[in-house]
Structures are given as C-alpha cells and as structure tokens.
Amino acid sequence: MQPTREPLDAVRVPARATQINVFRHPSHVLLEHRERLLNQRPATVWLTGLSGAGKSTLAYEMERRLLGKGSLAFVLDGDNLRHHLNRDLGFTAQDRHENIRRTAEVASLMNDAGLIVFSALISPHRADRAMARAIIGDERFVEVHVSADLQVCEERDPKGLYGRARAGLITHFTGISAPYEAPEDPALRIDTSQLDLHQSADQLMSYLCERGLVQ
Template sequence: MKPTTAVSGAAARNVYWHPSTLADDARAHQFGHAPLTLWLTGLSGAGKSTLAYALEKRLYEAHRHCAVLDGDNLRHHLNHDLGFTEADRTENLRRAAEVARLMNDVGLIVITAFISPLRSDREMAREIIGADRFVEVHVCTALDVCEARDPKGLYARARGGLIPQFTGVSAPYELPAAPSLRLDTGALPLAAATAALCAHLASWLDIRTLETTR
C-alpha cells in the first residue's frame, strides 16, 4: 500500500519513498488474516481504552497479530509536544493514523482509542489508512454515563473551568454519520461489548482475508 500523504515544500525534492520488496499480501498469507484498523471514537469515559485492551487480549489469545494505539499513551511520547488546540488535536490524530497505516502495512490489526470528535479528522484518518482497512466504531455511551464515571476526574475539572475546550462540555462531539458499529458500554457489560466487537471484526477479517489471500 503506497502512502496517501506526501512530503511538501523543499524537502520533497530530497525525500523518496522506498518500497518494500514484499508483495502487499505477503504478510496476510503469513499471518492468516488481513490487516485492519478499528478506529474507536467516543466521549471521554465512554470505555474506548478499556474495550480496546479487552479486544487486544482476545485477539492475542486467538493468535491474531495486533496492537493498540491509545490516545493518552501516544501523548506521553510520540505526541508529547502537542496541546489541545483544534490544530494540535488534528495533528495528534494525523500522526496516529500514519502510525496505524505503517502497522497495517506490516500486517497488524490495529485498535485505536481516540475521542476524535470531528468528522473531518476521522475522515482524514480514513484517507491516510485507506478506506479498505478503516473500520469506524462509535462507542456511543451517553454523556451522563461518561460523566458519572469520570474515571480521570476530567469532567469535574472541565465543569469547574479548569479544562477549556473539553469535548462534551465546552467543545462539540460530532456523531459519526454511518459508523460500521455502535457500542453503548452503558447498556452492555464489558464482556458483551468485547464479544460484539470481536464478532464484528471477525466478519470484516473474513471478507478482507479472502480478498487478500485468494
């Protein structure tokens, strides 16, 4: 899969894409499944990270090759230089999508957990990763449930004016228009939500693996 973003400016004259010598489907044949990115989006406290790591464990036990990209974890290292302005949040997601694409290129199933509140940012991620590898999952847990959980104390701080532009309180969350799957962790216990996500992923993998390995 060729990169969907290009180097711009003067640097473009001196930077060249070095293609792999492996065929695009080589790792799918080796691993026995096609690569995909599950993009989990939803409010803070919706259960995205909990669900992502529960699915990772299920996939590991099933000998599937996978990795989780968690929003907070990336901000500790790769994206530690970014703040929470709209431009920085977009850049945060652009970098995450580029990492997911690279992981897909080496055959991994990637599970992301990002609030990613804007449709335009999610569409950017889809374009970077590739529509055939991008599965948008809306963890649609209601705001009042997320706020009641408030596992990191963020809603309380946002309501107190200590966190500006906080999604769901002082900044918008744009609902996905047509996600591949919706999961409400306020209505479903973790085991049931994980099973539903696993089953949905399996149906995608069956289709994509057949297309890639035939």
C-alpha cells in the same frame, strides 16, 4: 491486494514539507505474504467516543482476545501517544487535527506490517476522522462509535476530568467546552451504557469475523 489510497501529495504530507531528493524504497515483501504468515487481514479499528465511554478498555480487551486467538494486534491509545509521539500537542482544534494525523500515519504503517490496530482516541471532529480514513485507506478503516452518552460518561468520570472541566480547570474539553461530532454512519455502534465489557467485545469480535479480518 493493496487498498486504494489518495495521492501522497493530497493527503499524507503537510503543505510545508518538501519531497526534493526524497525517494520511495519499496519492500521486497508483499502484503499477501504478511497476511498468510499472520493468518489475518490488516485493519485499523478506529474507536471514537467521549472520554469515559470505554474506548481504551474495549481496545485492550480486543487486543488480549486477538492475541489469545493467535492474531497480532496492537493498541494506539490516545493518552499513551500524548506521553510520547504527540507530547508537543495540546487540545486546540489544530492540535487535535495533528494528533489524529500522526496517529493515522502510525496506524497505516502498522497495517502495512500486517497488524490489526485498535486506535482509541476521542477524535471529536468528523473531518479529522475522514482524514484518518483517507490516510489509512477505506478498505482498512473501521470506524466504531463507542456511544455512551455524556451523562453516563460524566457519572463514571474514571480520570476525574469531567469534574475538573466543570470547575473550569480544563479548557477545550470534549462534551463540556468543546463539541463532539458523533459518526453519522459508523461501521459499528457500541453502547457501553447498555452493554458490559464482555458483551461489547463480543459484538466487535463478531463484526471483525464477519468482515473476514480475523478467523
């Protein structure tokens, strides 16, 4: 059964776009057929949290585990997307909004193909994550807060970004010069300052199994 989504005009098409002479072409393959073939239910696990919290590390570990179990998964990593699809975007609030919108649209298409998607983006604004949920569909959207606090993330600083932000070399940096709005009621909250990678992945895998998304 297809998840309920908001009308296309309300969510998925920018105001400047036009639908004149544009028509839908439905697939002859139903989602149920893809689910039976892959033995899984498509979903997007939206990993949100500060830079350095461990979102990408967790996402790729989950991808590895699911493929090892025979499930088909794919990671949409924020940094990787900014090298390609979103290379024209900066880090202003408007550009972050568009970054989330494009990523959610790609995740939705991958879900339509039957895949389980792990989206690893800071996605600091609640409104933007709500937009992503509306695009992907509530039944498919799993919001996970990777919740290591700022001090822990700054101590890790795996990319050297916090140091550059503190020195004023990076503007609009979440947690330093731009806000982060933590999820108020995520499906799951994983504190990577208390759990190592394997424990974090175990917790997320247990949740996905309980939801019946993977076997």
